[in-house]
Amino acid sequence: MAITRRQKEVIDFLSGFTTKNGYSPSYEEIASGLGLNSLATVHKHITNLQNKGLLQRAHNRSRSIDVLPPRTNKKGFERLPLLGRIAAGQPVEAIETAESISLGDIIGNREVFALEVRGDSMRDEHIVSGDYVLVERTRTAREGEIVVALIDGADATLKRFYREGSMIRLQPSNAEMAPIYAPAANVTIQGKVLGILRKYS
Amino acid sequence: MAITRRQKEVIDFLSGFTTKNGYSPSYEEIASGLGLNSLATVHKHITNLQNKGLLQRAHNRSRSIDVLPPRTNKKGFERLPLLGRIAAGQPVEAIETAESISLGDIIGNREVFALEVRGDSMRDEHIVSGDYVLVERTRTAREGEIVVALIDGADATLKRFYREGSMIRLQPSNAEMAPIYAPAANVTIQGKVLGILRKYS
DNA sequence: GAATTGTAGCGAATAAAAAGCGAATTGCAA
DNA sequence: TTGCAATTCGCTTTTTATTCGCTACAATTC
Numbered sequence: 537m538a539i540t541r542r543q544k545e546v547i548d549f550l551s552g553f554t555t556k557n558g559y560s561p562s563y564e565e566i567a568s569g570l571g572l573n574s575l576a577t578v579h580k581h582i583t584n585l586q587n588k589g590l591l592q593r594a595h596n597r598s599r600s601i602d603v604l605p606p607r608t609n610k611k612g613f614e615r616l617p618l619l620g621r622i623a624a625g626q627p628v629e630a631i632e633t634a635e636s637i638s639l640g641d642i643i644g645n646r647e648v649f650a651l652e653v654r655g656d657s658m659r660d661e662h663i664v665s666g667d668y669v670l671v672e673r674t675r676t677a678r679e680g681e682i683v684v685a686l687i688d689g690a691d692a693t694l695k696r697f698y699r700e701g702s703m704i705r706l707q708p709s710n711a712e713m714a715p716i717y718a719p720a721a722n723v724t725i726q727g728k729v730l731g732i733l734r735k736y737s
Numbered sequence: 738m739a740i741t742r743r744q745k746e747v748i749d750f751l752s753g754f755t756t757k758n759g760y761s762p763s764y765e766e767i768a769s770g771l772g773l774n775s776l777a778t779v780h781k782h783i784t785n786l787q788n789k790g791l792l793q794r795a796h797n798r799s800r801s802i803d804v805l806p807p808r809t810n811k812k813g814f815e816r817l818p819l820l821g822r823i824a825a826g827q828p829v830e831a832i833e834t835a836e837s838i839s840l841g842d843i844i845g846n847r848e849v850f851a852l853e854v855r856g857d858s859m860r861d862e863h864i865v866s867g868d869y870v871l872v873e874r875t876r877t878a879r880e881g882e883i884v885v886a887l888i889d890g891a892d893a894t895l896k897r898f899y900r901e902g903s904m905i906r907l908q909p910s911n912a913e914m915a916p917i918y919a920p921a922a923n924v925t926i927q928g929k930v931l932g933i934l935r936k937y938s
Numbered sequence: 939g940a941a942t943t944g945t946a947g948c949g950a951a952t953a954a955a956a957a958g959c960g961a962a963t964t965g966c967a968a
Numbered sequence: 969t970t971g972c973a974a975t976t977c978g979c980t981t982t983t984t985a986t987t988c989g990c991t992a993c994a995a996t997t998c
Contacts, residue, residue, distance in 0.1 A: 562984055
């Protein structure tokens, strides 16, 4: 059954919200997230998507929406053969070893989401605008890890994490940029970076 | 099963308390931890969460709550929710939009393999040692694309591809390194780079 | 071209669930 | 057996979902 563009936006919002917060959104939160002014519209969307089998919910229950996993699925596209190592310095051999790699190798068992990077503050780490960072949702981080941090509950940023007494230092990896210092109480860790994914057009 | 915001707060408090203290909290401790004035409310929360299968407890027993680990029913790990954009420069917008991303978005229908990168010749493109490049198997390339090229049938290398008359210029992205020039007849394109994948230990 | 169907949207009124309270009661364990 | 913690009861408030009647548009069918 076909899905409309708007319906995809609704689905993506729902699964994003649930992943981010750990609970499903209310209709009002959905409405404001999608720029809608009427709960009736939200309700209609949810009902349509439920009829299409893309999500489940209990009648008249608050925050009871479950996005169903996308139907399975393309044939084995997810795991790539790893043919060997290539020298990006001196040209060396590309050996055809029989390993493989997939997103699952990065993700493991963890709860992971992706963020698109804007800006250059991690340039010296070779993370640049347009890259997708794969982030494990955790509330803690260890010294020196790259984290997604929320400062004063408002601004999300991608930096290396250091603890200095009762203060947190969020260190950009860009020689031209200064670190951010903030009281530990004002910094919320939203996750730590497990990997990155880059797509060339 | 979906969960409400308050229920998530309760769960988080319970698992936090148990982790910190090694034993589960009494209802009074839960109440004060959550800012509640009535034990009845606590009891209702616990009962609801138990009915949802998120925790276990013995009837009428003190401190007998066990938070169950989130059931990792996830099978299709390959698609990640894309929660939004994050500013890696100045801290800007918080997480808002939502789409999703997976290896399939990069791969599409093509025949793709992966190579592990060694060396620094693509450093200025932010492709560094240890990264995996995702390569479409193809024999042609367009001007300026990043390719895996075989020189004299022997040495594979990762460079940008330029045609200059009957010669090929293979251009490293590293200001300190010189380009490689070779007759077109001696250069075989093995594929072009669609994306990269990086894994942080 | 006209009628029909499905999607997308609005605002207001209604109904139900979730979340809360205080007080009384029950049941385990020391 | 007694004290503390868990349970239950009736009740209120807040939050959330549902429904109704309406407009508009685009695609499909008659």
